[in-house]
Structures are given as C-alpha cells and as structure tokens.
Amino acid sequence: MIICSTPARSLTVPPGTVHDISKQNGFCVDMHTKDATAAGETADRLHLVAAWREATVFTDAERAALALAEVGTRLADTHQGVSDETWAQAREHFDDDQLAALIGQIALINAANRMNVIVRNPAGSYRAGMFDAVTD
Numbered sequence: 001m002i003i004c005s006t007p008a009r010s011l012t013v014p015p016g017t018v019h020d021i022s023k024q025n026g027f028c029v030d031m032h033t034k035d036a037t038a039a040g041e042t043a044d045r046l047h048l049v050a051a052w053r054e055a056t057v058f059t060d061a062e063r064a065a066l067a068l069a070e071v072g073t074r075l076a077d078t079h080q081g082v083s084d085e086t087w088a089q090a091r092e093h094f095d096d097d098q099l100a101a102l103i104g105q106i107a108l109i110n111a112a113n114r115m116n117v118i119v120r121n122p123a124g125s126y127r128a129g130m131f132d133a134v135t136d
Contacts, residue, residue, distance in 0.1 A: 026123030027116045028109065031130075038128035061093035065102055072106040 033046055048055035052066045068090045071082050090099060115121075 027121040027126065028113050030123040031126040034126055034128040060089075064089040064093045068102060069106050072103070073110055 036046060037043070042057075045055075045057050048057055049066070052058055052063065058066065064086075067086050068082065071086055090102070094102060
C-alpha cells in the first residue's frame with residue numbers, strides 16, 4: 001500500500017514510530033521493517049520496538065513519539081483519548097509542524113493497516129523501496 005510508505009519518507013518523525021504503528025498488520029510490519037533496515041536502522045532497535053518502554057535504545061523524543069503512536073493506535077484502550085501526560089511529553093520534544101507530521105503519520109498508517117487487514121494482504125512479499133517510483 002502506497003499510503004504506508006509515503007509518510008515515512010516525507011515526514012521527520014522517529015523511524016521506530018512507523019514500525020510501532022505498523023506492528024498490528026503483517027504486510028505493514030514487513031514493509032516498514034525492510035525499509036527501516038535498508039535506511040540503516042539497527043536490528044536491535046527494530047526488535048525492541050515491541051518493548052519500547054523497557055528498552056534503553058530509544059531517545060526521550062522517540063519514547064514520546066512511540067507513546068503518542070500507541071495511544072493513537074489503540075483507541076479502544078483509551079476511551080478518553082491522549083492523556084495530558086502523553087501530550088506534554090510529545091510537546092516537549094516536537095514543535096507544531098513535527099507534531100502535525102507525527103499525527104498525520106499515525107492516522108495514515110493506521111488507515112493502511114486496516115485496509116491491509118480487510119483485503120488480507122499477506123506479509124513477506126514486500127521488497128525495500130518497492131513503491132519508491134510511485135511516490136516520488
């Protein structure tokens with residue numbers, strides 16, 4: 001899905017955030033893991049996204065982005081939306097443009113995840129940069 005890849009390349013947000021949002025759908029996990037690896041992301045950081053709260057490999061800014069992504073992705077778990085604490089952490093590390101980019105990325109990748117689930121798009125067939133020509 002092109003929508004999965006476009007925000008990741010065009011917005012300045014932590015790369016681990018994309019992987020965290022994507023982990024709810026196999027195709028997007030496949031895509032973003034391969035793209036992040038091709039861009040130089042380490043295997044340790046990619047593997048530790050699932051345990052980002054306990055991992056020592058993420059900066060405070062990345063943790064703030066991951067927290068916002070988690071709350072924005074797991075809407076059923078947080079019926080009152082983003083907590084004041086999570087929002088304050090994000091505001092501490094990101095300016096208005098960066099926050100707008102992060103929120104847009106969270107929303108777009110969540111939409112792509114749901115589309116991939118609906119159409120049963122399988123994981124494993126993605127090649128790093130596969131959609132580059134379409135999105136450039």
